[in-house]
Amino acid sequence: MPPEIAPLGLRVLLVEDDEGVRRSLQLLLEWSGFEVRAHALAASVMALKREMLAGVHLLVSDYFLEDGDGIALLQSLRAAGWQGRAVLITAEPTPMLIDRARAAGFHAILEKPLAKHELIKALTE
Template sequence: MQLLLQGRGFQVRSFADPEALVADVKANNPACLVTDYRMAGCNGVEVLDRLRTAGWSGSAILVTAYGSAELLQRAMAHGFDAVIDKPCKDSALINAIRDATMGRAGN
């Protein structure tokens, strides 16, 4: 995913540790967060909740291999701009990021 996004001109920072991700987002204020749902010790919805509580207002995309109508509803209620099921097509991810960031820029 990182190579795909970099190849399309996006600046990418990737993290294996959700704590490092939260600290980096607070420090660098990226335009968009792309996060997996299942991670060691927490999930993507919890990560976004922490970032929103800290005042971060960027776009957020949730990627998951465990998609369901319930997860989609929960993710959207917590502020995700899109939920993408794995395996995802490259174009679906790129379009979701562009749509989400353009929508936030217009607000």
């Protein structure tokens, strides 16, 4: 039985193009009580209908994606009216990238490899 970390019904949109990392993060989040919708490409997220996005509370996105980047993805989601909390994950958190991510509206920028508690804290606090 998963621990009661996430409030019931809290939905996460996970965007990570590395299949192993995506699956690991999905399992971690589900085990922590989140409902997770995982995608490998930014384009598949942008193809979601507005009603489906309205039910998503949180975004966890990798910076480098096969078809773009996490910052551009969040900017597109914001332009479409999505207002949830966003967390960017990256292997290279340079000061310039951190500034760009914060300006785009990311709540937190986390460095890979991720510590479980950092991701959960960024999503719940």
